[in-house]
Amino acid sequence: MSSKSVSPRWAAMARDTNETKIQIALNLDGGDFPPDTDSRLTSAKEEGHASQASKSQIISVNTGIGFLDHMLHALAKHAGWSLALNCKGDLHIDDHHTAEDVCITLGYAFAQALNSMAGLARFGYAYAPLDEALSRAVIDLSNRPYSSFAQGARVTLHVDCLRGENDHHRAESAFKALAIAVRQATTKVAGREGEIPSTKGTLSA
Secondary structure, eight states: OOOOOOOOOEEEEEEEEEEEEEEEEETTTOOOOOOOOHHHHHHOOSSSSSEEEOOOOOEEEEOOOOHHHHHHHHHHHHHHHHEEEEEEEHHHHHHHHHHHHHHHHHHHHHHHHHHOOBOOOOOOEEEEEETTTTEEEEEEEOOOOTTTHHHHTTTTEEEEEEEEOHHHHHHHHHHHHHHHHHHHHHHHHHTTOOOOTTSSSSSSO
């Protein structure tokens, strides 16, 4: 039996611009946060609609946009992550800067926490329903990104809402499908330890 310890897949960072001030801590496998987690996150454990703590996960999201908090909470919950995220943005102007910067920062944290692709499944897909809505998410941890979270995380991502009438249900089913697909793609595959899941032999170029 190997005595090698497994490195935690976690990240903590801050991103400050003239439009937003963001602190984030992420653990892809749930559980505790990195020791260097910003004290603004650990001291602001607000109880709210986007906060939850269990023996396997800690989730606390506060962006100032209630619906975004709700979606990120669903993403973290169903992906199996621990996520602490706080953002102070220029909401007096609009929601755009906050929503975009939060997703970019989450992507950066995801990429840093993932670190190596070796031994991972690489691909993930999932369908998730919510009442009348149905969404599909497909992800490739390929280092060829597409938009916002995907650019920050350096992944290829496709999310389609296949049906639904209620916009809340459509959005939430999409976030849940993404969560399950991400969890699948980042799963460590037994017997493939150290192997890069690509015929090219690299996913960094």
